[in-house]
Amino acid sequence: MSKQADIHLYTASTMNGWKPVIFLEEAGVDYDLTYIDFAKQEQKAPDYVKLNPNGRIPTIVDRSNDDFVVFESGAILWYLAEKYGVFLPKEQKAKSETLQWLMFQMGGVGPMMGQAMYFQRIAAKQGEEHPFAIKRYVDESRRLMEVLNTRLEGRQYLVNDEFTVADMAMYPWARAYYWANVSVDGLPHLQAWFDRIDARPATQKALEIPKPFWAFFGKGDVEAFERENAARFKADVKPSK
Ligand SMILES: N[C@@H](CCC(=O)N[C@@H](CS)C(=O)NCC(=O)O)C(=O)O
Incomplete structure (x- = not known):
C-alpha cells in the first residue's frame, strides 16, 4: 500500500x-x-x-x-x-518583511478586493445594488495596487528578489484585478511582477487545481462563470430590506 x-x-x-x-x-x-x-x-x-x-x-x-x-x-x-524550509528568508529582517507583506495581503488586499468582488459579482446579481460600497472597495483596492507597484519598483519580488510566501499569497488576489473591476493601468512594476509569476510553471499549474477558473483573470466565458459563481453564494445574500 x-x-x-x-x-x-x-x-x-x-x-x-x-x-x-x-x-x-x-x-x-x-x-x-x-x-x-x-x-x-x-x-x-x-x-x-x-x-x-x-x-x-x-x-x-x-x-x-x-x-x-x-x-x-x-x-x-x-x-x-x-x-x-523554503520560500521564507532565514535572515531576520527579510523574514520580518515577508511577514509584513503577508499581513498586508491578509488584512488589506484580500478583504478589500474580496468585498469589491462580492458586491459586484455576487450581491448585485441577487438584486442587491450598493454603488457606494462598490466604489469604496474598488477605490481602496486600487490604492493598495499602487502600494504594491511602489514596493515592486526595482525588485523582482516583494522581498529581496526572492519568491516567498508573501508573493504566493498576493499573486492570486492581485492578479484577479479583472474580477474586482480594479484598474492596474499605469502600474508597470506590478505588471512586470504579474508577468514574472505568470511565467512560473508550478504556480500556473496550481491555478488549475482542483480546477481552473480563468474568469477570475478575465479569460473564457466570464458571464457564464459569473452566473454559476453567484448561484453558489446565493444563500449568503440576505436581502437588506
Ligand atoms: N481569512 C481566510 C478566508 C477564507 C475564505 O474566505 N475562504 C473562502 C474562499 S476564498 C470560502 O471558504 N468561502 C466559502 C464561504 O464563504 O462559505 C483565509 O485566508 O483562509
Whole structure:
C-alpha cells in the first residue's frame, strides 16, 4: 500500500484556496487534496468545521505532526514554509518583511478586493445594488495596487528578489484585478511582477487545481462563470430590506 502524503489539503478553486496549492506545487511536495464543494456547503459540514472553525477554505492537516491542523491561508503558508524550509528568508529582517507583506495581503488586499468582488459579482446579481460600497472597495483596492507597484519598483519580488510566501499569497488576489473591476493601468512594476509569476510553471499549474477558473483573470466565458459563481453564494445574500 502506498504511504499517505504528510499534508492533507482541503481546498477549492479560489484566491485563498490556491495559496497552499501554489506552495505545494512550487516546493514539489507530495500532498493529498480534498475538494470542498461550496454548492453542497461542504465548508459548513460539522466534521469540516471541527478542522476549520471559520467554516471556510483552505485547511491543512499534517499527518506527520500528530494530525496538526492549520486554518487561515496565511498561517498555512507560514507553517509549510517553516516545515519545509523554503520560500521564507532565514535572515531576520527579510523574514520580518515577508511577514509584513503577508499581513498586508491578509488584512488589506484580500478583504478589500474580496468585498469589491462580492458586491459586484455576487450581491448585485441577487438584486442587491450598493454603488457606494462598490466604489469604496474598488477605490481602496486600487490604492493598495499602487502600494504594491511602489514596493515592486526595482525588485523582482516583494522581498529581496526572492519568491516567498508573501508573493504566493498576493499573486492570486492581485492578479484577479479583472474580477474586482480594479484598474492596474499605469502600474508597470506590478505588471512586470504579474508577468514574472505568470511565467512560473508550478504556480500556473496550481491555478488549475482542483480546477481552473480563468474568469477570475478575465479569460473564457466570464458571464457564464459569473452566473454559476453567484448561484453558489446565493444563500449568503440576505436581502437588506
Ligand atoms: N481569512 C481566510 C478566508 C477564507 C475564505 O474566505 N475562504 C473562502 C474562499 S476564498 C470560502 O471558504 N468561502 C466559502 C464561504 O464563504 O462559505 C483565509 O485566508 O483562509
